[in-house]
Amino acid sequence: MSQEYIVLVAGPMGAGKTTAIAALSEIPVVRTEARNTDLARHSKALTTVALDYGEITLSGHDKVRLYGVPGQERFDFMWKILERRALGLMLLLDNAAPDPIGDLDRYLKVFADLDQRGAMVIGVTRTDVNPQPDTETYNERLRESGRVLPVFALDAREPRQVRTLLGTLVALVEARATTVV
Numbered sequence: 066m067s068q069e070y071i072v073l074v075a076g077p078m079g080a081g082k083t084t085a086i087a088a089l090s091e092i093p094v095v096r097t098e099a100r101n102t103d104l105a106r107h108s109k110a111l112t113t114v115a116l117d118y119g120e121i122t123l124s125g126h127d128k129v130r131l132y133g134v135p136g137q138e139r140f141d142f143m144w145k146i147l148e149r150r151a152l153g154l155m156l157l158l159d160n161a162a163p164d165p166i167g168d169l170d171r172y173l174k175v176f177a178d179l180d181q182r183g184a185m186v187i188g189v190t191r192t193d194v195n196p197q198p199d200t201e202t203y204n205e206r207l208r209e210s211g212r213v214l215p216v217f218a219l220d221a222r223e224p225r226q227v228r229t230l231l232g233t234l235v236a237l238v239e240a241r242a243t244t245v246v
């Protein structure tokens with residue numbers, strides 16, 4: 066039977082959410098971007114203020130609806146609406162950000178419900194720009210917070226790497242679906 070999954074792609078501004086969705090999607094990505102009015106936080110001229118949307122069909126039948134959700138705290142309420150419908154979360158973290166481990170902590174708190182109910186994978190981008198912290202540091206932090214989650218270093222511009230991350234997430238969602246009846 067074919068399945069349909071809603072997957073959220075979350076993470077701070079500049080982590081590669083829009084790029085990752087574009088790398089995965091087989092339809093033209095619906096992008097809602099606007100001029101960045103928060104240049105103090107990030108120098109990007111365009112930033113996501115609403116949603117990015119893309120779709121991918123897995124193994125010929127299962128469809129994944131991908132929603133990129135805003136990275137700025139002032140849009141928090143939008144995360145909550147979609148989170149209720151989602152089964153999986155791809156959390157992207159920018160390794161070149163000032164405090165990526167702090168970002169991890171913050172997003173784990175925000176998405177605690179989805180983490181409990183669904184599945185989560187973590188993709189660390191920009192390791193080419195900033196190799197530290199390494200994935201072991203993320204793993205340690207996750208262990209401290211009582212979680213075991215897959216952590217991948219990846220480049221959001223590389224479709225194959227993003228597909229690997231999504232494939233892992235879908236496998237976790239399916240494992241949950243068969244164990245939690």
Ligand SMILES: Nc1nc2c(ncn2[C@@H]2O[C@H](COP(=O)(O)OP(=O)(O)O)[C@@H](O)[C@H]2O)c(=O)[nH]1
Nearest residue numbers: 078079080081082083084190191219220221222
């Ligand atoms: N150097 C480098 N650039 C990346 C990587 N992943 C994404 N980018 C770039 O980072 C920029 C921000 O990505 P974007 O998708 O707009 O981030 P968003 O704010 O999370 O949607 C884009 O120019 C991407 O091409 C990576 O692993 N390394």
Ligand SMILES: [Mg+2]
Nearest residue numbers: 082083112113
């Ligand atoms: Mg974006």
